[in-house]
Amino acid sequence: MKKVSLLLGLILAITAFNIPLRAAQLIVADIKQLNDALTKVKAGDVIIWKNGKYTDVKIDFSPLANGTALKPIILKAQTAGKVSLSGSSQILIGGNYLRVEGFLFEGNCTLGHDEHVITFKSKKEANHCRVTNCAVINYTLTEQSGKTNYYINLLGTYNEVDHCYFKGKINKGPVLVVEYKMDKGYVPGSDVAPSAYHHIHHNYFGYRTFSENGGEQMRIGTSTSSFTHGFNIIEYNYLEEERLEAEIISNKSWNNIYRFNTFYANDGGMVIRHGQQCFVYGNYINGKSGRNESAGLRVINPNNTFFNNYVENLEGGDKGLKSPITIMSGLEGSALNEYYPADNAIVAYNTVVNSVGPAIKIAVGNASKGKPFIAPKNVMLVGNTIINTVGKNNAPFVIEDAASTYTLKNNVYTNGSTTEKGFVLVKQKGIIMKSGFSYVNHPVDKDVIDSINQRLAVHKIKLTEKEITRFNPKWKLKKKDVGVSWIKN
Template sequence: MQKTSAKVYRIGSEQEFRAIQSILMPGDKVMIKNGNYTDWSVNINNKGTSLKPIMIQAEKPGMVTFSGNVTKPIFSISGAYVFIQGINFKDCVLTKTGVLIELSISNNCRISDCSFSSNQVKTQFTPLVIISGNGSNNIVEGCNFISNVDNQDVQVKITKDACPKFTLIENNIFRDKNKVSWPNANGGECVQVGQDPVLLGNQKPETTVRKNRFIHCNGENEVISNKSSENKYLNNYFKDNDGELVMRGGHDCVIADNTFKGGTGGIRVNGTGHQIINNKIDGIATAIRLMYGMAKGKDEIGFYIAASDCIIKNNTISNATTGILIGDSKDANWTGKFDTKRYPSPVMQNVAPFNNTIGGNGFKNVKDKVVEK
């Protein structure tokens, strides 16, 4: 018998969700009753359509809260056109295998208007939200990530075998993130696109991160960490962060129309072919840094790749000590700091930036506009 109309299911437990999960059809809505929930783990592989997505939402936005220990994904979505909306995740404690929402091999799925606040992870490099697998066109939009502890907030996960395509991270707020407690002060990015820039930096997820706000994000020195190729970072707003927008690895990314106000860093660049244009950077000691590497180009293996063939134009830099620094971390010695068997790279950061085009940038109250080391 053909189904003719969408249904609304009101559920109040994991068991009730599991009971209806297999029969969800395009256009159906799952309304989670207002309340506080713990110890959920549901897998959703159903498929909606562009005109009739499957909605999983709070009965009333902001009135459904998940908290407590998380050892498995609370929501794991591997379907298509499944939208999660209006749910709070607060005071969750995540183990290494825990995640709040994972979009895994999903297509056209969406996380909207959710709040992630005061959550804590117990294992380094653990994210709250993961986009993974060989899916495409997934979206994280209109969410708040506030005062989370020791974690990564949003991770686009890239492996040798899987690379999500065309992820959009848009109109989210990231704020009040304290320094992570890990010994090497690493693993506290707000957004990370790729995890292995040395061996997998040539992967092309073509992620877009745009119109987000990053305020008082001090988790580590990379507020955004790009470790893959052909991504776009557009129209984001950064204020008073202890960190930078970092091209840690990868190539051919676009960093355009972003605004930076105060804090410790602006844009840091390794890799080739990036376009850094029309950004406004104010009140940061060194606005743009082009880094030395251990190797060059897209084919050589280096723990860091020298900045090359990048375009840095039409940026407006004000109230800085150095506007654009060409050649930071010269002759840095990485002996003993990474695994040279896994990464067959020289250990000296002695390859200077080269073939970069710098022009048309505006400077106001900048002591040294362009410095080459």
């Protein structure tokens, strides 16, 4: 009886947890074999692509069946990094609960305009799908080609890109783009496009360059869909050596979170370009590159929240839009692709160290559009720490439009000068060092803590006072923390 009971218990457990008794493994080496496999696989099955070098292989991973949360359908390299794709090769993903892993794109790229390397859409939309442990290295069109494409084109909903490695893109178009579904008749600037809820994490974004606009590492949305409530989370990514581009990450939608990312030696910064109700916190930015171009945090559009970021060694602060913290004016009659003022911004408990000043600039305007500026209103600048600002203008705080309205409270600085109340000069002996990071103790504003948590409530997040006010050294990533398992960073 005991043996029967144990067997019955095992069967019930398997049923309850949806555990596959036998997952099929199908081995393929060309498109014909793949297409045959796609008609047969069921939830939990694995398609294995044989090791080798392949050219002009357009993989359409759209099985007839869908996976499930516990039993995704998987397409994977036989050995991670040993399936090398070149020429006009692509992967298109269509369906629910699918996973792609272990592929390498490298070498000569002959893709056409708007032909993206990995796209989360095929005949069907991609939902709850994942790309992991894949790399795209120097698989790029030339800048002179004039063609635009992306390494990753994220569409659909609840998709994930993690532990991937991207490097060497030199043609137009960001490395990774989130695009929202805009049905026929969509009116630009409306908020009816569905939220995406994507998760982008633990990826490595290495050297890339493009000499015109459109060379970001990530762009989350477009100006056309910039009122879409995206609810994407971008965290624990390492981004370095992005050259000639002012925006390393460019946000262009609402309700996104950017946290615990590390930026190193880039020519631009972390920019909320369009969109509202976004959060930028816990990020580490080191601008030391020798190119005198690096930027920090740039706040545009109303109702965005920047707190507890640590920025140091920034070199571009004497340039108009590249101060360590830049809070922008809007434009009168702004078009969707222009500028709205950074009204109601909360900029709190950030730390700026050894960076070219001014450290914080408010009401910075972009005159290139030829329109009158609208100064930001009701900006909260609380508890920020400015240590050892350098350069010709080492002021901790500069106002470029007296029409701005703002609250300054409990901000501290170690050198330079300002007449603004709410900034207090402290001596070097007041600096606390811990794990290579500098801190200055100053009062905590409970109202600001509550305001930040009230804004975060839409994401069902509540942070402690320490998480909001004190940078944790563990948030600074090392290269080995991210990227694929088969490339040593």
